[in-house]
Structures are given as C-alpha cells and as structure tokens.
Amino acid sequence: MSGSYDNTHRAFLQALLARPTLTFADAQPLIALIQTQQDPTRPVLEGDITRADFDHYIHAVNNALSPFDMEVRSTAHQSARGVEVFALVNTASDALTQMATVHTADEIAFVKRVLDCMFETNNTRRAEIMAVSGQQALNLAKAPDARRQSGAVADDTQSQAANASLTMAQAEKVLRLLVAESWFEQSQHGFYTLSPRALMELRGWLLDTYNDRDAESDNSDQGHLHEKIKVCAACREIVTQGQRCPDPTLRCPARLHSHCVGKMWRAQGGREVCPSCSREWKNPLHVGEKAARRGRQSGSAGGRGRPGPAESEVANESE
Ligand SMILES: [Zn+2]
Ligand SMILES: [Zn+2]
Incomplete structure (x- = not known):
C-alpha cells in the first residue's frame, strides 16, 4: 500500500467521525467494506485486514488530521480485559471545553x-x-x-x-x-x-x-x-x-x-x-x-x- 491519502482513508476517517470509539475488531469489517467498494472486482474479507493494515490507516488519518489539532489515540479498556480502544482526540482543548460547544x-x-x-x-x-x-x-x-x-x-x-x-x-x-x-x-x-x-x-x-x-x-497526612x-x-x-x-x-x-x-x-x-x-x-x-x-x-x-x-x-x- 502506498503512503498517500486516498478515498479509502477519507472513508475510514468518516467512519471514525461517525462513532466515538473503535477497536481493531470493529475496524476489520469496516476497512474490508471500504476496500471492496473501492474495487468491487476484488472483494476483501474482514479476515484479510491485518493489524498492519489497520495501523497504516490510523497513521494516514493522523497525518491528515494533525493540522486540525486532532489525533487518533488508543488506550486499554480497564474493564474489558484491556482491549485497545481508539478514539479521535482533540489535542488542543480538553473535553470540558469541547462539551461546552454542545451543552449549556x-x-x-x-x-x-x-x-x-x-x-x-x-x-x-x-x-x-x-x-x-x-x-x-x-x-x-x-x-x-x-x-x-x-x-x-x-x-x-x-x-x-x-x-x-x-x-x-x-x-x-x-x-x-x-x-x-x-x-x-x-x-x-x-x-x-x-x-x-x-x-x-x-x-x-x-x-x-x-x-x-x-x-x-492542609493535608492531614503529615507531609505525605x-x-x-x-x-x-x-x-x-x-x-x-x-x-x-x-x-x-x-x-x-x-x-x-x-x-x-x-x-x-x-x-x-x-x-x-x-x-x-x-x-x-x-x-x-x-x-x-x-x-x-x-x-x-x-x-x-x-x-x-x-x-x-x-x-x-x-x-x-x-x-
Ligand atoms: Zn496499567
Ligand atoms: Zn504497596
């Protein structure tokens, strides 16, 4: 795959924008569908999408997003056995500031x-x-x-x-x-x-x-x-x-x-x-x-x- 940003990356970014979080397992069928739509003569199955493919999409999207102070980051879910969760994060303002745009x-x-x-x-x-x-x-x-x-x-x-x-x-x-x-x-x-x-x-x-x-x-715990x-x-x-x-x-x-x-x-x-x-x-x-x-x-x-x-x-x- 080339490093250039194409329609499949745009489609992937749109999918990310439409959902607050994503796991690798969520992304597999999504990327397979996007690639199949790109070239219907070569259908792609979700099992074909490797972690390296997924990382490539994340990398491409992050390159495209960096001028907008946005970044896809990941963290381990504390209550779902540490499953890695990806989300689009605003790197310039905190969540309360962002909430203020949609809440009173x-x-x-x-x-x-x-x-x-x-x-x-x-x-x-x-x-x-x-x-x-x-x-x-x-x-x-x-x-x-x-x-x-x-x-x-x-x-x-x-x-x-x-x-x-x-x-x-x-x-x-x-x-x-x-x-x-x-x-x-x-x-x-x-x-x-x-x-x-x-x-x-x-x-x-x-x-x-x-x-x-x-x-x-005043801390009750003597300096600790x-x-x-x-x-x-x-x-x-x-x-x-x-x-x-x-x-x-x-x-x-x-x-x-x-x-x-x-x-x-x-x-x-x-x-x-x-x-x-x-x-x-x-x-x-x-x-x-x-x-x-x-x-x-x-x-x-x-x-x-x-x-x-x-x-x-x-x-x-x-x-
Ligand atoms: Zn830990
Ligand atoms: Zn201890």
Missing part, C-alpha cells in the same frame, strides 16, 4: 458536579470508587446552594459562575447523551464511570484538577501527599478500575490495572509483590465500583465503602 453552561456545571463526586466524594483513602451511582448523579441535578458551598469545592470559580439547577429530566438527558457520546460508561449495576475516550481526553485536566487541590489544602488520581505502576495510565496495594494502612500509592498485573510480575522477574512497598500482592483491594459494593449498603452515599482495618486512624477525607 448549567449542563457543564452539572457534569463538573458529577466529576467532583466521582473523583472527590467517592474517592477517599478508604474507598476509591471513582464512579457515581445513577441515583447519586441525578441528586446532583440541583446546584448546591452558594451558602452551603464550603472548603473543597468552593475554590472552583467555573462551577460557581453557573449555578442554576437542572431538572431531573434535564440531568437524565445529559447523562444519556454523555453515554451516547462515549464520555461516560454505565455499568451493569448502574454506576457511571469515565470512558476510555474521556480518560484519554481528560488525563491532563484530571491530574491538574484533582491532584493539585490536595497540595494546596495523598493524590486523588493515581496511575498504574505498569503502564502509567490513570486507574479508575483495577487493583490497589493490600497495605492495611491504606497509605501505599501503588495501583495496577487488572490487565496490567501479569505484565508487572513479568517486569519484576516473577515477584508478585507491590512495586512500591514490596508487600506481597495477595488479596489486593479494589479500585472502582467494586470498592463501593464490597462495603455496607450505605455504599450509594459514597465514600463509606469497605471498612478497612485502619479505619480508626483514617480521617474522612471527603469533607
């Missing part, structure tokens, strides 16, 4: 409240849920009364500027759209999480927004910074679903995606120990909605999951 300021403020709930309220040292139940998300339709805004959330000027509440129906519609546009995913148990696409687009924003805040505030957003010790991508070090004090920062565990042990010459504190990685704790389900039934209130052995010495960080 009040809707964006609602999305921000859902994200704060995901990464602050439902992400404490004791329970790193990093997900929001359907009911909890709807409860956020109502904008917090300015008088009741305190401490952790009050320093965000953006969320204060647009303070009007959404109706339940409006909030439901926004959530539905976010799932349809592959910003959010909804689990079997009704929890909303960030999709692979959103994690790709929001990586920098999430680290800036939720990790800096702790550094500014508790970072809200943690990356996988194996692949360095953000972990919102996976495993955490079985450290009973809940202080070890090591996290691993479930699909990265095998890779980690191979990298350590077969030693199945925490890459950070060297503790045996036996019965690891959960990151993700499992951290809520394992807890008492107050889990939907958030941050009250799994009563850890060190519960008494762990301050409630969600306040």
Whole structure:
C-alpha cells in the first residue's frame, strides 16, 4: 500500500467521525467494506485486514488530521480485559471545553458536579470508587446552594459562575447523551464511570484538577501527599478500575490495572509483590465500583465503602 491519502482513508476517517470509539475488531469489517467498494472486482474479507493494515490507516488519518489539532489515540479498556480502544482526540482543548460547544453552561456545571463526586466524594483513602451511582448523579441535578458551598469545592470559580439547577429530566438527558457520546460508561449495576475516550481526553485536566487541590489544602497526612488520581505502576495510565496495594494502612500509592498485573510480575522477574512497598500482592483491594459494593449498603452515599482495618486512624477525607 502506498503512503498517500486516498478515498479509502477519507472513508475510514468518516467512519471514525461517525462513532466515538473503535477497536481493531470493529475496524476489520469496516476497512474490508471500504476496500471492496473501492474495487468491487476484488472483494476483501474482514479476515484479510491485518493489524498492519489497520495501523497504516490510523497513521494516514493522523497525518491528515494533525493540522486540525486532532489525533487518533488508543488506550486499554480497564474493564474489558484491556482491549485497545481508539478514539479521535482533540489535542488542543480538553473535553470540558469541547462539551461546552454542545451543552449549556448549567449542563457543564452539572457534569463538573458529577466529576467532583466521582473523583472527590467517592474517592477517599478508604474507598476509591471513582464512579457515581445513577441515583447519586441525578441528586446532583440541583446546584448546591452558594451558602452551603464550603472548603473543597468552593475554590472552583467555573462551577460557581453557573449555578442554576437542572431538572431531573434535564440531568437524565445529559447523562444519556454523555453515554451516547462515549464520555461516560454505565455499568451493569448502574454506576457511571469515565470512558476510555474521556480518560484519554481528560488525563491532563484530571491530574491538574484533582491532584493539585490536595497540595494546596492542609493535608492531614503529615507531609505525605495523598493524590486523588493515581496511575498504574505498569503502564502509567490513570486507574479508575483495577487493583490497589493490600497495605492495611491504606497509605501505599501503588495501583495496577487488572490487565496490567501479569505484565508487572513479568517486569519484576516473577515477584508478585507491590512495586512500591514490596508487600506481597495477595488479596489486593479494589479500585472502582467494586470498592463501593464490597462495603455496607450505605455504599450509594459514597465514600463509606469497605471498612478497612485502619479505619480508626483514617480521617474522612471527603469533607
Ligand atoms: Zn496499567
Ligand atoms: Zn504497596
């Protein structure tokens, strides 16, 4: 195949634009169809499309897109056994900025409240849920009364500027759209999480927004910074679903995606120990909605999951 950009690449780009994400398995029949249409006398079967063919299309599309600050990127899906997911990513602005072009300021403020709930309220040292139940998300339709805004959330000027509440129906519609546009995913148990696409687009924003805040505030943990957003010790991508070090004090920062565990042990010459504190990685704790389900039934209130052995010495960080 030549490196030039032709009609098959244009058709592939159009297919990419029409869908928020794509896997190699999705792309095979798509590229086969595009190539068959290009030359009907030589039908191409989906099995004929190799990974190298697919990579060639991604490369050609990325070359064509680079002047427009767009790029096809890939990441491993945390809950689908690490399947590689491709998405068209805007390299010049973050996802919240892009959402602002199709959503009202009040809707964006609602999305921000859902994200704060995901990464602050439902992400404490004791329970790193990093997900929001359907009911909890709807409860956020109502904008917090300015008088009741305190401490952790009050320093965000953006969320204060647009303070009007959404109706339940409006909030439901926004959530539905976010799932349809592959910003959010909804689990079997009704929890909303960030999709692979959103994690790709929001990586920098999430680290800036939720990790800096702790550094500014008075940290209860004697100089040891508790970072809200943690990356996988194996692949360095953000972990919102996976495993955490079985450290009973809940202080070890090591996290691993479930699909990265095998890779980690191979990298350590077969030693199945925490890459950070060297503790045996036996019965690891959960990151993700499992951290809520394992807890008492107050889990939907958030941050009250799994009563850890060190519960008494762990301050409630969600306040
Ligand atoms: Zn990983
Ligand atoms: Zn550890």
